[in-house]
Amino acid sequence: MITATGLELRAGTRILLADTTLRVQAGDRIGLVGRNGAGKTTTMRVLSGDGAPYAGAVTSSGPVGYLPQDPREGDLEMSARDRVLSARGLDVLHAELAKVHIQMAELTGKALDDVTAKYGRLEERFSALGGYAAEAEAARICSNLGLPERVLVQPMKTLSGGQRRRVELARILFAAATDDGSSGAAGVGATQLLLDEPTNHLDADSITWLRDFLKSFQGGLVIISHDVELLEAVVNKVWFLDAVRGELDVYNMGWKRYLDARATDEQRRRRERANAEKKASALISQAAKLGAKATKAAAAHQMVRRAEQMLSSLDEVRVADKVAKIRFPAPAACGRTPLTAANLSKSYGSLEIFTGVDLAIDRGSRVVVLGLNGAGKTTLLKLLGGIERADTGGVEAGHGLKLGYFAQEHDTIDPDATVWENIRHAAPDTGAQELRNLLGTFLFTGEQLDQPAGTLSGGEKTRLALAGLVSSAANVLLLDEPTNNLDPASREQVLDALRRYAGAVVLVTHDPGAVTALQPERVILLPDGTEDHWSADYLDLVELA
Incomplete structure (x- = not known):
């Protein structure tokens, strides 16, 4: 059980919650909802113990599995499999067993007897923690989340942002799985799950599997999600965080x-x-x-x-939630082909991501990049944006190129800098009042301008990153999952801005609505780098990519 008493949460001097008592008990599957910026992520962080409340106390009677929007990735040198196994402490034993197994093949006589005895002791400890059955269960969870064997053997540092997030989700679910492979509180690990936007970077099949896993989970669950189908299928309680009143309303019922x-x-x-x-x-x-x-x-x-x-004594009347007014300005003038790339290849160690990719982005063109998770979609955008360097080939800027890059992990935002400092860095030549007006249209006003960007919710970070793009007057936009973490109203604003934008766009997304709004002319298929004219037949691949 998680219990919060006298809870007060603030963002700067703005009160998000005041004198609130909350409980998460076994069997509770709670949907935490409210508009972007209402304090959902802050509430989740405090309940997990990852953040401290302004006032009040939070206690937990059992282990908690917490998936933040920006997951902690642990040791990037370790393999993805070991990262998942570490949820039950199996990673160290797994590595030690492999090491001793190699020694056994190299030794003879008494030395071999000693090492064999050591191997037996390690196996006993390994079995006590679930052993090879638990390892198989971890592999099943990973497979269902789109993490095949070829990904599990790779070091974390070689994985894409989406793959690393799925590894973290697999790790948390593995900790929560029972010994028989189902989901429940009786297992080795977490008896409470706190999941902030768990469907980000998941394809349709993985979302369906996750939905079934969470429906059968017997511990306490709190979930933040904009996936209405997931909420309908899973939650049996709803916490509505009202940003107008600074209160949390509890509804002991399902979603509908x-x-x-x-x-x-x-x-x-x-x-x-x-x-x-x-x-x-x-x-x-x-x-x-x-x-x-x-x-x-x-x-x-x-x-x-x-x-x-x-x-x-009256409650404030709820007004319609404000929505950021997102409009990309007319792009800066440029030549016919502002961006080209030839013979691009990229590897991480011995892992080849893609090779021999050529492309030309013409003025005003609209391109979608498709490929299975790990095929290099994010890596390609980073190469085009100059964030990383290719192993072979190169990227050439055409006449008048002005790039705007939106990173799915919000890499373009400095978490230690304030909202104001971030926008000033994005548009150093724009007047202060013009930038204040721009931030106001993206719902950043008053004290929020002095708020560290690292304390923003995922949706707020997305809005800040988009504000930086708008201020740039870019003529080529590189967009990596621009609709992640957005509430439905804000997502529609982004899609409408895409429809209206006159510049060139290179888009990576799992959101079919974003592709439809873009009305692409071409598609690039990775890892082969094949280029084709867009057709509706490719739309089915978007959610799978």
Whole structure:
């Protein structure tokens, strides 16, 4: 069980939650929802113990598996398999067994007897922690999350951002799996799962498998997700974090009933406020009449106080959530072909990502990059954007090229710098007031400008990165999963901006809606680098890529 008492959360001086009590018990599958910036990620971080509340206390009676939006990746030199096995402490034993097994093949006599005995002791410890059955279970979880054997043997540092995030998710689910391979609280590891946008970077089959895993999980679960189908299938409770009131409403029901109940609550609040305002107005009007007479002044004063009390006790009426107004400006003038690349190849150690990729990005062209996870889509964008260098070949800037790069892991944002410092770095030649106005359209105002970017939610980081792109007047945009972490309304704004943008776009995404909005002309298939005209037949590959 996770228990939070007297919980107060803040972002700067803005109160996200005040004097709140929360409990996560075995069997609870809670959907934590609210608009971007309401404090969902902050709440999750504090419940996990990864962050400290402004006030109050959080206690947990069992281990917690926490998947943040920007996962901690551990030792990047270790293999992906060992990273997953480390959830149960099996990674060290696994490596030691492999080392001793090699020694056994090289020794004879008493030395061999000693090493064989050591191997037996290690195997006993390995078996006590689940042993080879647990290792097989880890492999099954990884496979279901799109992490095949060829990925598991690679060092973490060679994996794409999406692959590393799936390794972290596999690690957490492996910790939560029971000894018989199902999901539940009786296993070796976590009895509570806190998952922040777990479907990011997952294909459709993996999302379906994850949905079934979480439905059968017997421990406590809190999940933040914009995947409505996942919420409908999994959650049996909803926590709605209301950014207007700074309160968390608890609904002990499934997703569809919650939507109806919340709509009813909003109608009730509006009705109560309208009635109270009507009564308060009548009291103030009556007080004004009585106040003209000295003998009635005390009564008039009481009426005014009563009207003020009635209004102050009311909940704030929920207004429509603000949405960032995303519009890419007219791109800077450029030549016919502002960006070309020839014979690009990239390897990490002995692992070849792709080789011999050629492409030319013409002015205003629209290109989608497709390929299975790990095929090098993110790597290709980094090479085009000058973030990494190719092993062979090169990228050539055409006349007037002005690049804008959106990184799926928000690599372009300095987490230690403030929101204001980040936008100033992105647009050093733009006037201060113009930048303030721009940030305002992306819903960053007041004290938020002084907030460290590392404390922003995933959706807020996406908005800040997009604000930097807008300020650049780029004529070629390199977009890597630009709709991740966005609520539905903000996602639609991004898609509408893509439709209207007149410059060239190279897009990597798992979001079919983003591809449809882009209306691409060409597709590049990795790792072969094959180029083809876009057709609707490729749309089915987007979610699988």
